[in-house]
Amino acid sequence: MVIREKEIGQNVKYWARPDIINRIEEGSIAAFFESELKEITANHVTIQSPNGTRQIKNDYILAMTGYQPNFKLLESIGVSFHQDEFQTPIYDESTMEANASGVFLAGVVCGGLKTNKWFIENSRDHAPLIMAAIAKKKELHFLG
Structure with missing residues (x-):
């Protein structure tokens, strides 16, 4: 850490x-x-x-930026944001992968500045989605 x-x-x-x-x-x-x-x-x-x-x-890197997302860090690794009042990061909800390939988001950071949207209780499914996406990428990598 x-x-x-x-x-x-x-x-x-x-x-x-x-x-x-x-x-x-x-x-x-x-x-x-x-x-x-x-x-x-x-x-x-x-x-x-x-x-x-x-x-x-x-x-792997887990960006656990806490209550206020570190937007500069996300921007520096290529994550883009919706043009909304909350600076919501762009990601695929089925895999949690950001628009920057290989970057996955989980928990409160997914809501941008709307920090009351995601909690442990309602974001527990983020990790299994991420792990499944990584496993699928690894499988494709080994096959390809």
Whole structure:
């Protein structure tokens, strides 16, 4: 996890925050505090942290931008937006893939600035849709 602040924010859902902190403390989730994502490539991300610039290998990126979507990040990776008052990202609702190939959106970010549209309770189906789409892409890649 790349976290801009010194700690997991107090606004993180009260039932999720302790679990995230515990996973970081036990080492099952690597966390980089006071850090920023600088670059995303097919094989790694580059972050800027208090200890300098670092590249981390990755298979997938989950942009968990929280309550207010990071539109600059989404724009920088090619995501387009509807011309509406909420800056709603453009994505395929059947796969959750954004207009930028290989970029998938889930949860609150799908509503743009309409942050009261998506919650854990009504966006649980996003992950299975994304995983099915990735599996299908992998299958096609291996066949092709």
